[in-house]
């Protein structure tokens with residue numbers, strides 16, 4: 001019989017609820033503790049999701065029955081919270097954006113390595129069945145010449161503080177622009193040149209952001225994120241032998257795959273497995289299995305891919321002139 005893995009959740013916000021629900025779908029994952037800044041908030045959360053224990057962040061990281069902690073706080077706090085977990089000997093699955101900048105990411109990776117602890121960025125898209133299938137189809141498209149992806153929505157009031165707050169890593173790029181950037185990196189690799197411009201919000205973070213990647217072989221990527229307008233939030237990957245479209249919310253489990261071997265009237269639908277939960281069960285299952293196998297890094301979302309994403313986000317921000325308080329430390 002395989003070992004049960006004890007899970008904890010740090011931060012009882014919106015995404016934490018989705019993960020708590022999806023962890024029930026993962027064999028051998030046992031959600032044992034949820035933590036909030038105010039323990040009574042965690043107690044209410046625990047009641048809703050039938051979790052046996054609740055408390056504050058320190059209570060969580062010192063629990064002997066918790067093996068891995070899902071860090072679900074705003075990205076400006078990931079550095080502090082992941083450190084807290086690792087320093088107390090816990091493996092970590094940390095939400096995107098992994099950190100504010102590559103320097104913080106490198107420090108966390110070094111700490112995990114020194115302690116021999118598992119650390120992974122919770123990039124759920126990479127584990128979803130439609131995306132796995134998309135990666136397969138992309139290998140049949142010939143030379144990829146163009147990647148286009150956009151992610152845009154207009155937040156409805158009340159707008160969460162983290163969305164525009166520079167101290168919490170606010171702005172569209174780190175919040176949702178990470179998905180188009182992830183896609184281009186996954187398909188085309190590290191760009192040779194990056195150009196980017198932003199529309200600043202009143203707090204100075206990017207309300208929207210337009211990015212171009214150029215590659216020495218002539219491939220191009222156009223990527224866009226916005227908190228100003230609702231968009232299709234789709235993606236196209238076009239090669240010399242065909243095009244693949246990932247439809248609305250291309251990064252999530254409701255996306256469909258449309259394959260075009262030729263012009264638009266050649267469309268074929270590609271069916272893929274539908275998620276049973278919110279879609280977070282796939283990454284949670286992967287982490288559970290990695291820990292059962294005693295791994296300190298994921299072979300599917302290795303830390304070098306997370307670091308490349310963070311370095312690319314830094315380069316994009318440099319082009320746009322977007323500096324966070326954490327960059328000045």
Ligand SMILES: NC(=O)c1ccc[n+]([C@@H]2O[C@H](COP(=O)([O-])OP(=O)(O)OC[C@H]3O[C@@H](n4cnc5c(N)ncnc54)[C@H](OP(=O)(O)O)[C@@H]3O)[C@@H](O)[C@H]2O)c1
Pocket residue numbers: 010011012013014015016035036037038041042072073074075077095096097122124160161162174175
């Ligand atoms: N993978 C995805 O699909 C996805 C989707 C949405 C968000 N995310 C990521 O998940 C993270 C959390 O997003 P969310 O939408 O769940 O945010 P949220 O609802 O605002 O929750 C964040 C939680 O962090 C905790 N927190 C601790 N210190 C805080 C502070 N100073 N200010 C605000 N909150 C603080 C709070 O929990 P307690 O008070 O309970 O401690 C809060 O409930 C972000 O990094 C975001 O990018 C990922």
